[in-house]
Amino acid sequence: MDDRTARFDRLFDEHRRAVYALFFASSHHRQEAEDGVQETFLRVWCRLDALPPEGERAYVLRTARSVAVDAARRARVRPVFCEEVELGVDDTHLGLLDAAIRALPEELRVPLVMTALGGMESGEIGEVLGKPPGTIRYLVHKARARLAEAIG
Amino acid sequence: MNDLLDRWAEDRAMPPARAEAIRRRIVEDAAPELGVEWWRDLFAPLKRSVAPAWRPQTRSV
Numbered sequence: 001m002d003d004r005t006a007r008f009d010r011l012f013d014e015h016r017r018a019v020y021a022l023f024f025a026s027s028h029h030r031q032e033a034e035d036g037v038q039e040t041f042l043r044v045w046c047r048l049d050a051l052p053p054e055g056e057r058a059y060v061l062r063t064a065r066s067v068a069v070d071a072a073r074r075a076r077v078r079p080v081f082c083e084e085v086e087l088g089v090d091d092t093h094l095g096l097l098d099a100a101i102r103a104l105p106e107e108l109r110v111p112l113v114m115t116a117l118g119g120m121e122s123g124e125i126g127e128v129l130g131k132p133p134g135t136i137r138y139l140v141h142k143a144r145a146r147l148a149e150a151i152g
Numbered sequence: 153m154n155d156l157l158d159r160w161a162e163d164r165a166m167p168p169a170r171a172e173a174i175r176r177r178i179v180e181d182a183a184p185e186l187g188v189e190w191w192r193d194l195f196a197p198l199k200r201s202v203a204p205a206w207r208p209q210t211r212s213v
Contacts, residue, residue: 005179012175020166034166038174045178097160117161148153 008045015060016041021118022064022128025110026072028102036071040064061128093151100150104143111136112143 001009016037023036043063044051051059101109110129114120122136129136 008179009175012171016166016171016175024164030164030166034170034174037166037171038178041174042178042182045182093156094160094163097156098164101160116157117164144153144157147157151156 004048008041008048011044011048011056011060012041015057018057018114018118018120018124019060019064021114021116021120022061023068024117025113026068026106028109032071036064036067039067039071043067057124058127061124065128096151097147100147103150104146108139108143108146111139112147115140 019040020033020037023033024030027033027036040060040063043066044060101112104112111122111125114125114128115122122133122140125131126133126136131139
């Protein structure tokens with residue numbers, strides 16, 4: 001394996017979870033999120049030689065955000081190709097939680113999903129969303145309180 | 153709530169096999185010198201063509 005591929009593999013392993021969560025947080029749709037991961041890392045792969053070694057994660061997340069903005073723009077004019085597919089949520093509590101997460105307003109849902117699904121810290125979520133870390137912590141706290149209320 | 157949220161995240165995470173398929177397709181097929189736009193156009197129909205293997209084909213009009 002050459003150095004370029006080894007570097008890409010490391011970046012993919014380290015950051016794909018956060019990138020996937022970023023897309024899933026907006027769409028709540030697995031295929032949309034996987035498409036976002038593919039497009040993001042395709043851009044990273046093509047521009048890898050220009051990517052400075054420091055700040056790699058920030059670069060990958062900025063790329064993901066840019067892909068998400070482009071996708072949202074295209075979605076306004078494109079037909080719907082598929083419907084959301086339920087993904088094996090056969091547990092009653094999980095199903096309730098999933099419905100409650102979907103029902104959250106976007107302002108609460110996005111930081112919550114990026115935390116829970118992406119394992120991201122409030123600081124980096126704040127960078128992606130353009131909000132201070134303290135605000136992100138508050139929003140995640142509020143989202144969790146809403147969920148606890150919704151599922152009893 | 154913590155445990156339930158962890159289980160939800162596990163259930164909703166990208167399956168490792170899908171992640172590996174995406175990674176492999178990029179490193180094996182996408183020659184970087186051709187640029188992102190060229191590969192984006194090629195990859196989108198490729199992905200849809202393999203879709204039935206991992207999700208039901210449903211369409212809403």
